[in-house]
Amino acid sequence: MDGRRQPIEGFMVELPSGVIFEVKGLLHPPGKVLAYPRYLPDPAGDRVREGRRYRKTASWRERQALLREGPLSRYVAYDPVLGDAFCFLSLAELAAIYDPVARLAELRRRAGELARPGREALKMAEELVERAGLSWSDAGVSGSLLVGLSGEASDIDLVFYGRDACLRAYRALREMRDDGLARPLGAEELLAILAARSADTLYDPEVFTAREPGKLLQGTFGGVPYSVRLVPARGPEPYGRVRFRALGTAEIRAVVADASEAIFTPCRYRLREVELLSGTQEPEVLVSFRLRFCEHAREGEEIAARGKLEEAIGPGGRRELRLVVGGRPGDYFTPLRP
Structure with a gap:
């Protein structure tokens, strides 16, 4: 395809x-x-x-x-x-x-032939699209289902495109969780995820087990684990409009000033009261392209993190210092309280 x-x-x-x-x-x-x-x-x-x-x-x-x-x-x-x-x-x-959107359209055409987890993925997508009042061009399927490598034990991986569609899909996810259609991950699933993620991300097990069940972007639907990525754009960003300069590695403690973009991929957290534990400059923003760091901290919470420090230089020379977490071994991002 x-x-x-x-x-x-x-x-x-x-x-x-x-x-x-x-x-x-x-x-x-x-x-x-x-x-x-x-x-x-x-x-x-x-x-x-x-x-x-x-x-x-x-x-x-x-x-x-x-x-x-x-x-x-x-x-x-x-x-x-x-x-x-x-x-x-x-x-x-x-x-x-x-293409995730084209693949989901194909699954809809073949609805009568689908086995689990494709069948459950389509049901979940239909529920979200209907509840949120979305177009099917806003929704797609990713992961193993996208490339024809899914099996009975595969998860549901959905993706939504466009900021407005993402916000509406997230509200629909909350409704589904409240109605019991979507459920938090259970203890067995959480332990499996912790073991898998610990291979390249440092976690505090107490914080992990306290926080992960509350995330709406992951859970179970119809007994199948799911993850949902919310991509706030429908196409690529203009190449060269913003340029980046790597400034080494930084480790910080900070307070989250704004978590309004924590649900998106990439997720962004604006910071305040930054304490630089190592590195050369204090970042203004924490960014990650890893779904595991979405919904990870709330406004007003104190966090600790380690990642790549970089400077983003935008139109007119506007500069922003960012801590990019999740792209290097040893990176971490954790709330300091469960």
Whole structure:
């Protein structure tokens, strides 16, 4: 299934070798896409598509290792606008582009043929679209369902595009949680998630078990675990309008001044009363492209975090210092109270 839109967050793309990448963020160089390996052809893999076996990369740390050595390392390059080295794939080289909105439309056409979890994903999408009064062009499906690698144990991965649609979908999620249609993750699911995430993210188990059940963007629907990404744009950001400069690593304590964009991917938290524990300058904003850090702290809460410090230089020379969390080993972001 080839999408026609420019790939952004939620899309996946495939190389002729069969390696499938997940697209990250909204900012991509002309003719390229910033992405990371997600599914690898593997004769011992536990997922099968059209007779070929695949395995899912186990962690962010493994994905970074794949890009440091071996055949995929050739896709890593420095970008002068993003101010750092990332994995970039040429659009001309891709064997396939997987569009979440187009894939959900395909699932709707094939509704009578679907097995779990595709059936439950479609039901959940229908519930959200109807409750929020959305267009089907606002909603998509991502993850293993997007690329035809789902199995009985797969999760539901939904994505919504556009700020207004995202806000309405989030309100609908709250209604579904209140009505009991969507439920918090249970103790067994939380323990499994904690074990998986701890491979590349430091967590306080007490804070984790206290906070994660309250997040609306993850839970269970029809007995199937789900995650929902809310992407506040429908297309890529203009390349070069904002430029970035890496300033090393910083570790901070701070108070969240504004968490109104905590539900989006990327999520943003404006900070105040920043105490610099290490690093060169105090960030004004904490940003993450990882869904695990959405809904992670509330306004007025004290937090601790470690990540990449960077300067964003916008039109007219306006500058913003950001702490980007989740892209490097050892990064963390945690409220200081459960």
